[in-house]
Amino acid sequence: MKNDLQTDRACLEKEKGMLVMKKFCRNGIILLLAGMMMLCIIPAQPVMAQEKAYIYMDTLKPVKSGQYTGNEGDSFVYTIGQHQYTRGNTDIYGNSYTHGIEAWIARWNYTPEISWAYSTYNIGNKYKKLEAKLVLIDSYNTTNFDTTLYFYGDGKLLKKYRMTPSKIPFKISVNVAGVKKLKIYVKDNKAVSGGTSFGIVNCKLYKSQAPKKPVITNINKKKGVITGTTSKSVTVYANIGTTTYSAKSDKNGKFKIKTQKIKNGTQIRLYAKNKYKQKSKVNTVVVY
Known part of the structure; x- marks a missing residue:
């Protein structure tokens, strides 16, 4: 009788131990799953976007402009495709451009004349160089012109490019280091008839940084x-x-x-x- 009671008691203890183990295992699994869920819902840290090393020239507005007024006076140098007298943003090969400067040099259709236009931009000594591509925007005269594109920095000639039908398109690069005011000036070298639109497209100003304090x-x-x-x-x-x-x-x-x-x-x-x-x-x- 005594042995039977001891046996029953041992069985009960064993079953109790198994229940405790099951409960422990079950709680452990719950804790593990909860931990995994916490790992899964930790929000990702935002990635900071790097500042671009350049800006597009067309994000700036001219602080001063001028043009030839011997005809209708509608010549201009301005953001491509946005002037009231724009000839659009598509070149003679069908390529369209989102960014750039348009130089429309207006001339009488049947009377040869020398025309010009300019715009001055405040770039504030923040940039080291300008890079762009010169193209012909589809307009009246795309086959007979001799025109020069000038870049002036604070009144000093930085660079000039002669533009003729056989030369365009081509890439340009201008050192604008130390320049506060940049003037873009386009003028005919010879008198011709019919207006021509030039695109200074994908025109970028590359930023420069001042040295660290010694x-x-x-x-x-x-x-x-x-x-x-x-x-x-x-x-x-x-x-x-x-x-x-x-x-x-x-x-x-x-x-x-x-x-x-x-x-x-x-x-x-x-x-x-x-x-x-x-x-x-x-x-x-x-x-x-």
């Missing part, structure tokens, strides 16, 4: 040597009193400027310039 890492007062870091391949200037010293930074941005002996209390003004004439912020230090 940081001094060491000053050897006895030898008169200033070392530090800034942007790579720029010219670093050190103003000490009325004298300016300079040196080029290397490919890693490190520089070493040799000066006169430096006394305690001397003020040094450091700044850097790149090849596009852009200037960094000034770092002013006093030596002790």
Whole structure:
């Protein structure tokens, strides 16, 4: 009798242990599934879009314009396809363009004359070069013209391109580093009749950045040597009193400027310039 009771008790304990194990396993699976669900619903981090290295010229509006007025006076240099007298945005080969500048050079249909137009844009010394393609927009005269496209930066001629039927289309590139106001001027070299529309298409202005503010890492007062870091391949200037010293930074941005002996209390003004004439912020230090 006693043995039977012990056996029954052992069986009950065993069944109880199995129930506990089942419950533990079941809870473990639930926890595991919950963890997996939490992993699945963690929101993805947004990817920051990189800023483009250029802008399209047609996103800017002219600050000044002018044109030949000897005929109807409807010549212009403006965003392609958007002027009231536009000849459209399609070239003589059927290619259409979303971005670009149109230069419509109006002439009397039966009387030869020299016509011209220009527009000036404020680009604010923010860009290093302009790149585009010159095409002929489908218009009246696409076979008999001799015209030049001029680019002026702050009143100075940067580059010019002669345009004749046999030369177009072709690509152009203009250095606009340090330019605040860019003038696009189109003028005939010889008198012809019938207007011509030129497209300066996919016209991009590539951005340039000012150098980083120079940081001094060491000053050897006895030898008169200033070392530090800034942007790579720029010219670093050190103003000490009325004298300016300079040196080029290397490919890693490190520089070493040799000066006169430096006394305690001397003020040094450091700044850097790149090849596009852009200037960094000034770092002013006093030596002790």
